[in-house]
Amino acid sequence: MIAHDSHVPLYIQIKDYIRLNIQAGVFPENSRIPSERQLAEQFQVSRLTVSKAINELIQEGLLHSHVGKGTFVSSTKIEQELRTLTSFTEEMIRRGQRPSSRVLYAAVEPASSEVTKALLLPSGTKIIVLRRVRLADNQPVALETSAIVAAICPGIVDKHDFSQESLYQVLREECGIRIAYARQTFESRQATPEEQEALHLDPHTPILGITRVTYNAQEQPIEYVRSAYRGDRYKFNAILRYGE
Amino acid sequence: MIAHDSHVPLYIQIKDYIRLNIQAGVFPENSRIPSERQLAEQFQVSRLTVSKAINELIQEGLLHSHVGKGTFVSSTKIEQELRTLTSFTEEMIRRGQRPSSRVLYAAVEPASSEVTKALLLPSGTKIIVLRRVRLADNQPVALETSAIVAAICPGIVDKHDFSQESLYQVLREECGIRIAYARQTFESRQATPEEQEALHLDPHTPILGITRVTYNAQEQPIEYVRSAYRGDRYKFNAILRYGE
DNA sequence: GGTATAGAGTGGTATAGTCCAATTTTGCGT
DNA sequence: ACGCAAAATTGGACTATACCACTCTATACC
Numbered sequence: 001m002i003a004h005d006s007h008v009p010l011y012i013q014i015k016d017y018i019r020l021n022i023q024a025g026v027f028p029e030n031s032r033i034p035s036e037r038q039l040a041e042q043f044q045v046s047r048l049t050v051s052k053a054i055n056e057l058i059q060e061g062l063l064h065s066h067v068g069k070g071t072f073v074s075s076t077k078i079e080q081e082l083r084t085l086t087s088f089t090e091e092m093i094r095r096g097q098r099p100s101s102r103v104l105y106a107a108v109e110p111a112s113s114e115v116t117k118a119l120l121l122p123s124g125t126k127i128i129v130l131r132r133v134r135l136a137d138n139q140p141v142a143l144e145t146s147a148i149v150a151a152i153c154p155g156i157v158d159k160h161d162f163s164q165e166s167l168y169q170v171l172r173e174e175c176g177i178r179i180a181y182a183r184q185t186f187e188s189r190q191a192t193p194e195e196q197e198a199l200h201l202d203p204h205t206p207i208l209g210i211t212r213v214t215y216n217a218q219e220q221p222i223e224y225v226r227s228a229y230r231g232d233r234y235k236f237n238a239i240l241r242y243g244e
Numbered sequence: 245m246i247a248h249d250s251h252v253p254l255y256i257q258i259k260d261y262i263r264l265n266i267q268a269g270v271f272p273e274n275s276r277i278p279s280e281r282q283l284a285e286q287f288q289v290s291r292l293t294v295s296k297a298i299n300e301l302i303q304e305g306l307l308h309s310h311v312g313k314g315t316f317v318s319s320t321k322i323e324q325e326l327r328t329l330t331s332f333t334e335e336m337i338r339r340g341q342r343p344s345s346r347v348l349y350a351a352v353e354p355a356s357s358e359v360t361k362a363l364l365l366p367s368g369t370k371i372i373v374l375r376r377v378r379l380a381d382n383q384p385v386a387l388e389t390s391a392i393v394a395a396i397c398p399g400i401v402d403k404h405d406f407s408q409e410s411l412y413q414v415l416r417e418e419c420g421i422r423i424a425y426a427r428q429t430f431e432s433r434q435a436t437p438e439e440q441e442a443l444h445l446d447p448h449t450p451i452l453g454i455t456r457v458t459y460n461a462q463e464q465p466i467e468y469v470r471s472a473y474r475g476d477r478y479k480f481n482a483i484l485r486y487g488e
Numbered sequence: 489g490g491t492a493t494a495g496a497g498t499g500g501t502a503t504a505g506t507c508c509a510a511t512t513t514t515g516c517g518t
Numbered sequence: 519a520c521g522c523a524a525a526a527t528t529g530g531a532c533t534a535t536a537c538c539a540c541t542c543t544a545t546a547c548c
Contacts, residue, residue: 009531035498046533051499059303067499068541138252139260188432188452188475206450206475208432231432231450253501279528290503295529311529312511491548498541506533513526518519 002043010045014053022062022073032070033063088134088142089166100138101163104198105131108150108157115147118213119221126150128157130167133198140199142229148222152177171222180217186210186236195228206231246287254289258297266306266317276314277307332378332386333410341380345407348442349375352394352401359391362457363465370394372401374411377442378471385478387442388471396421396466415466424461430454430480439472450475 002013021027033039036054040047054071057063065071089099111119111127121127127147134142146167153175160170171177187209191201208229214222229236246257265271277283280298284291298315301307309315336343355363355371365371371391378386390411397419404414415421431453435445452473458466473480 011531037498046535047499048534049532052531054499065499066541067539068497070498070541138256186430186452186480187478188450188473190448190450204434204448206432206434208430208452229432231434234431236430255501281528290505291529292504293502296501298529309529310511311509312527314511314528489548491546493546494544496541496543499539501536501538503536504534506531508531509529511526511528513524515524516522518521 002045004044010043011049011053011056014039014043014045014050015057018053018057019062027073029073032072035070088144089169099166100135102133102135102140103130103161103163104133105129106157106162111147115224118211118224119147119149121149128153130157130162132162136233139233140230141233142227143195143198144225144227147224152222177222178216179214179222180219182212182214184210184212188231191228199228199230201230208234208236210236246289248288254287255293255297255300258283258287258289258294259301262297262301263306271317273317276316279314332388333413336380342382344379344382346377346379346384347374347405347407348377349373349389350401350406355391359468362455362468363391363393365393372397374401374406376406380477383477384443384474386471386473387439388469391468392466421466422460423458423466424463426456426458428454428456432475435472443472443474445474452478452480454480 001017002010004010006013018027018033021033027033034042036047036050039050043050054063054065058065058071062074063071064074106129108126108128111121111125115121115127116125126149128150130146130148132144132146133140134144148167148171153171156170156174160174162170168179171179189207189209191199191203191205191207195201195207196203196205208231210225210227210229212223212225212227214225216222245261246254248254250257262271262277265277271277278286280291280294283294287294298307298309302309302315306318307315308318332345333343350373352370352372355365355369359365359371360369370393372394374390374392376388376390377384378388392411392415397415400414400418404418406414412423415423433451433453435443435447435449435451439445439451440447440449452475454469454471454473456467456469456471458469460466
């Protein structure tokens, strides 16, 4: 399986091995692959060599990992299909940067008129408001405020630490909510004083402002988000379809 | 410089150090940066830690290396500045504004490396370059440069007046080319001097920069566009699908 | 029955060293 | 001066080991 005397580097051979097993269905989507220590023992190589192979596959989007849990096969459609909308966390991992967050505010409160309008809610509906500074490699990249109807996902504010976890992942795994599509607007503007402070910006720094309403497959609005991305640190990628 | 007792991983600090030195011009473009062993000695870390930092920067495209020669700062010019967008004409009509254009440049010429890379073309391929100021109700809104393979739509530069006609409409009706989807990047930045002049802007005006590669249904790249939209006059709307 | 807590397992980070192949530099013999 | 071989340097690959923070689970305790 793995040839130590080959001219092909071991970590490349291990990458190929894992990739083939994913393609062959031996490692199904979302399943855990053997631990780095197990693979190192199996192939009689050092753990670092296995780790290098796995990290390159993470970089390529085939795998993702969590300390203490293991390494998992990603849903491969993300890269292969024409797929577009990713959470900040997933997008940063795909780019090879480490995402993290600083939670500025997290609470349940009645929806503002801006939110009721965007999500088509009756006024007074309780929503979860989550306001975070998003960081990539520990550098602040964006200020983001999310609003989700509290009833569809009760109690997640207290149960989860969103400085580490992905909101979309929690919605998916904890509440069974799958986001199907989103309407977004993009604009370029100057930073507000609040954004300047939160993101450590100079005045005149250009901001990529994004508002987003996400919907499930039943076309019910799920979440409303306003984000301010640092223009000098972030480019937004999207695949857009014509017509329909 | 490098704090061993910080909570920030050493290799991240080293990445930041190198990145900052590149930005500050200490490590100019195409220059050699210190060897891995020198940096390891300088920061009192193991060579592997420096190597990890450098390899991630190589991954990100900031550096490139050759065994026996060293590690060099890549030239970033290729990925810098200018962009484009959807059918401006159709979008403006949808918004109830009157679209028009001022053609700054229209010619057939060999593709630049930026274009060949984006459209996956052999170098030297002839392309149509179309550079226009886009206006809404006679107010300049964007500066847009399009590149299309000349062979797929011969002679349209001479036959059509793109100050009035929509490029996409001509492609569709004259050449039978239907655009299926596009990959776009969005960014927020300050206007370049050229854009300031073309769009009558003050310095510091935020620009919504968009690059786009459009594809037909057969997934062949058709067109590469770079646009600069006035941040104060334009918001971009999109519907994005979430995969999986 | 519920709740701490201890332990095992996980990936992340880091060290110190080895060998290798590609490349540049150096120095020696002519 | 010149050519060429040896030496030094460089990044690439790899091993063995260590400690950390996190996650999960099983056990002990109340």
